[in-house]
Amino acid sequence: DTDNSGIIKYVRIEFAGIALEPNKEVNGITFGSVGSGTVVDNVQVSFSGDDSYEWFGGTVNCKHIIAYRGLDDDFDTDFGYRGKVQFFLSIRDKDMFDAPGDSNSFESDNDAAGSGATPKTKAIFSNITSVGPKVTSTSVVNAKYNNALRLRRNTTCSAYNSVFMGWPNGVFIEGDSAAKNANNDLLQMSNTIVSGSTVALKKSTVNTVFDVTAWFNGANKKDTVIAENTGVMLTDPFAATPN
Numbered sequence: 001d002t003d004n005s006g007i008i009k010y011v012r013i014e015f016a017g018i019a020l021e022p023n024k025e026v027n028g029i030t031f032g033s034v035g036s037g038t039v040v041d042n043v044q045v046s047f048s049g050d051d052s053y054e055w056f057g058g059t060v061n062c063k064h065i066i067a068y069r070g071l072d073d074d075f076d077t078d079f080g081y082r083g084k085v086q087f088f089l090s091i092r093d094k095d096m097f098d099a100p101g102d103s104n105s106f107e108s109d110n111d112a113a114g115s116g117a118t119p120k121t122k123a124i125f126s127n128i129t130s131v132g133p134k135v136t137s138t139s140v141v142n143a144k145y146n147n148a149l150r151l152r153r154n155t156t157c158s159a160y161n162s163v164f165m166g167w168p169n170g171v172f173i174e175g176d177s178a179a180k181n182a183n184n185d186l187l188q189m190s191n192t193i194v195s196g197s198t199v200a201l202k203k204s205t206v207n208t209v210f211d212v213t214a215w216f217n218g219a220n221k222k223d224t225v226i227a228e229n230t231g232v233m234l235t236d237p238f239a240a241t242p243n
Contacts, residue, residue, distance in 0.1 A: 003035025017049030055081035094133035114153035132166035170194035179210035195226035
């Protein structure tokens with residue numbers, strides 16, 4: 001867990017990310033079991049052909065991170081990643097998306113089978129601003145654009161003090177295992193805004209009783225759904241893309 005893989009600082013990576021074969025892609029940056037002794041600070045990935053950042057296990061902490069106009073997910077966490085990511089900005093382009101798959105800001109799994117294998121994926125994201133493709137709630141974007149947060153397959157990923165704006169779906173708790181983790185307060189969200197989404201809060205369960213609205217609006221969490229992005233009161237958040 002305390003592995004030191006060196007320092008990545010004040011680096012910009014552009015036009016990375018390629019599919020080697022179906023469902024096996026190279027990302028802008030892939031962290032493979034990278035430990036907390038590693039420094040990742042002030043890094044930008046632009047125009048990635050797949051995920052901008054993906055963490056497979058490990059505990060590395062990352063700060064001051066930008067994902068700019070990528071095609072697939074901005075952040076993807078799998079196989080027991082337990083680090084912290086803080087001060088993150090993602091900006092999407094409505095004309096750039098993952099044609100073979102789907103495009104999300106966050107995607108998080110424990111593993112592909114959704115098993116209970118440990119250590120579980122327990123990424124903590126805070127102070128995030130994710131600017132999706134929808135300028136207004138009625139903006140029409142390609143169907144490949146999906147969720148601000150797609151939390152599934154037994155993940156216990158959490159987000160705090162963040163803004164997710166302009167995504168077709170806001171928070172999507174997908175599957176019974178992720179819903180159980182949310183019910184058990186292992187998957188958390190607090191002091192977070194979802195704005196401009198067609199569907200702000202979404203769930204998909206079969207055998208688990210889960211009220212996604214009650215979970216999101218829980219006592220003292222101060223989470224908020226805002227109908228239009230103007231309610232976030234940021235100045236020209238969509239100015240950096242040709243929307």
